[in-house]
Amino acid sequence: MISLFGRALIERLSNRWLSLVHRWLDKRIPPASQHSLTMNTIFVLPTGFGWAFIIMSLCLFLLGTNYQNNLMVLLSYILLSVMLLTLFYTHQNFARLMVKSKPLAPFHCHQTGFFHLAVVPQDESDYSDSLSQVIRSSNTQSDFPSSKRCKGNIVASWFGHKAQFPFILDAAESNGAENTTQILTIPIPQTRRGLFSLPRLTLACDYPLGLYKCWTHLDFSAETVVYAKPLKGDVNTVSALNDESEQSTHSTSMTNQNGSDFHSLSDYKAGEPLNRVVWKQVAKSGDWVVKAFEEPEQRNHVLSVDTNVETETAISLLTFHVIEQSKQGNLFGIQYQSIDIKPSSGETHTHQCLKALACLHNGGSPFEKKANTFNAVHSRKVNKTKKRSKVNKSASS
């Protein structure tokens, strides 16, 4: 009983501590899509090996003092000076790192999502002075060779997660390819659907001697939508006719069958699905024409699932059908629980639907009727730590 209470207390304290740390970090390293490391954003401490090195130097000092041997003392001073200088070299190297986040692609929760981070050479990224840029490019021989870049092993990890992803900087350059922007691909540890903002990314480097570890916690203010896992199965397709007053007809059918009759050709309007374009015609005459169908109303679905189906299954089913509908270029909408999306088509619409499904009962969705968007985002920010601890728990279990 007491231990239970104690554990709860410890958990509360650690949560409190974490939120403090995050508040401090937010102030110190504000979120941005591009980070170039500065004095404020770099943390440096000796590694375990660094401490061993210091202890060894002190041992040599003691030995030298006890034997009254100046050479040993001198050796220990040299080692300590090397330690001191390496501090600066490690920092100097790491401070040359400049990273830029690439746009995040949404992914389904049974897949691994990847966060792409571009390592930009600091001297080339100096766009503030286009003149010097011009001049530098006019000098064909670069005055600043690769020595000005951050080198060594970079270890990336998500704040609060144990998994580490090592990278070698400038690996491409050793193969002779200069001036290439290296992209670090970091897996995103997310297995649940929803809208998540990525935790801070920790980058660490111990170049050149491994005596110190330089690290930083970067917030790229990147949000990712993790779609629900698609599940094959039946859903209710409600044909939403143009006239809304008309009664809906329920038909339980696989909506992926495409049995519509061709009616006529009409001019292409921007936003119409590309798979209806009559490519042969385009190739022949250059006119963009699309097929018009006899029963356009029937292609205008609203997908829904019976309430007796379990929510997660329903979401998975809907996700599957949204993808299918989108592939066929149909006009479709969703009506499920609090989600109510009018039929439409196109990539943005598909994303909206999938996002709405992903966020249902999970961190708030902009399409839920009751949900206040601002609150959802706000509560997400606040709940960040809680979520993280949950993830940790599930990881440890």
Place this chain on the structure above:
Amino acid sequence: MKAFLTRQNAVVNSLDMAITPSTSHKSTSYLMLAVAYGVLLLTLTDELMVWVIVLGMCALVVRVLVYLKSSQLPHPRTINLLAVLSLFALTWFGFSIGLLNSMINLLAVAFALKLILLNSKRDFHLLFCTSLFLIGCGFISALSMIAWLGYIGVLLFLLLALAYYHGPVTPLRSSAKFVATLVLQAIPIAALLFLVMPQLPPLWQMPTSKSQQTGLSDTVTPGDIASLAKSSDLAFTATFPSNDDIPLPQQRYWRALVMEDFDGKTWSISDRRKQAERQLSLLQKTPPLTQLLSADINDVTDYEMIVEPTKQNWLFALELSVPNNEKNNILANAQFDYTLRASTPLMSKKSFYFTYVPNASIDNAAGDFERQLNSLIPTTTNDETRQWALALKRQHATPELLANAIMNYFRQQGFSYTLEPNAMPVDPIDTFLFEEKAGFCAHYASAMTFALRAAGVPARMVTGYQGGEQLDDNVLQVRQYDAHAWVEALINGQWQRYDPTSMVAPSRLNFGLEQALAEFGEKRTSGLLGDISEGALFMTLQNWMRQMDYQWSKWILGFDANKQKDLLEDLLGQITTKKITAVFLASLSVVGVILLVYFFPIKRQPNRPKYQRIYRNALGLVEKHTGVKRHHLSPHQYLKHVDNYLEGSTKASLHAMTVLFNESVYGGDDNLDKPLVTSKMKQHFNSVKQSLRKQNA
């Protein structure tokens, strides 16, 4: 979650595949570490047992084979077995080689075994630290400047291995450059620390190495010193205030040990003497040597000796010298036989300060005890000598006459001075005095002491060094071949010095051993080097090396709290707490400045052509005048921005400049007439400047 983890593993594995270029770096740095270890082993031959060195070399060979991919790493079980065996061997030999050496051996063995299995970052770091410690151990016995440079080389190599390991794609060359820069930058900081950090006294007693006591030993069998004469190692260096203070060659007797016990063959320090010394010190009696200075003696000389490590307690000093213990880091304690003992064995080069009292006499400090102790001789051996001594005693009334008679005997009876006398196993003194009549200093001293004792005159043998080579105006260097033995006889309550060797080879005292031997047709050293060493070039080189070594010993090895204090006093005058604080703060800021110089070099302006600089200056003026900042606009864009703010001539000039700039930079004309462009730019710049000034006025 599990699925995620496996996925993640897959990702990590695929990343590992990408890391493969670094594996060659890893194995190369492992090999470099192994090579550094091999070099360290070879420098530690004094401390390490042969089997340990062999084991270490095997480990090195394993590493080389693994590197060449012709062999797999051995199974850990094999190594564990080897470790158990080595542990047994270490404990078995451990007692005979002393605590310090067994620790070093243990370290070397553990290193070798771990080296064979080395396959992880952690182990690599562990071995790196251990090899740093092995370097430190190397300094226990190797103190010369050459050794220091060599070990710094090993350190550089180790750091290179470390840098190569941690720079997975850095080429070896740039790693080497980095490490060299790093150590070069570290040396000034280290030197500063060395100068200002307090030199502490030993914090606790450390185990000392049992092996290799060098120099004189505390027992003398005639013939021993002859073997010492083959060595030209430095014994000590003495620095006098000036050239005039150096004693004459024949007075340079460096007294070390007094041998009062003789068993018929070997002279040794008497056990009864050791006991008596202990008792006297327990009674807190002060030895007479320490009271020497209290008498009014004017003619004294302070001098400093840098003593090479002997790993023994006893010290030597000019006959007679009083230790100046206020300045000595290791105390030099006077004994009742006027010899000196250091408070700890000399494990490294050490400075000692003495005051030389030339005309002092050695008194009988312990009364009848000394008289009795120095009259004992074994009564069963050397009959002939005893008869001869008794006969001499009957002829000569006083001990002085008797001693002179013995000295004359050596001079007149055709004795010769040689490093390689024949062996004299039975009744050595009889054989020497009446048959061989050839020997080294210890033979003469031993024979004379024995004869005096047989004739009833208390006498003892003294060993030490005699002579010394002048290195500088005021510096004497004494080498092992200057080792000498002479006689002290107790006459009228004072111990008088007799040197029978001087009767046979008078040049020994004035010109040294080599000259004395040459007169008897012998050479101290034989072989190739003997001829080379007489060449002028070689002599110069040798002298130069000796000078370097002397400076090294004096300033680096002998640098202690006193020298530090002297140095600070020279710089600052009287030392106060305030000044010491200031010195510390100053050195801290010096370190800061050094770091600043290293890491924040003055930012150099990029080397642009002159016309471009002029253009930029003009833009600067315009910015200042209009208050419109250019930021990162292109020249044309900026021109549009500021167009409205400018007036006639300024505008025209700036337009012209912009056109000129764009033409010359973007024109792609390789044969650009730069001087022309520059002069045009300058003209426009001047007009801009003038027109702006007019407007401001």
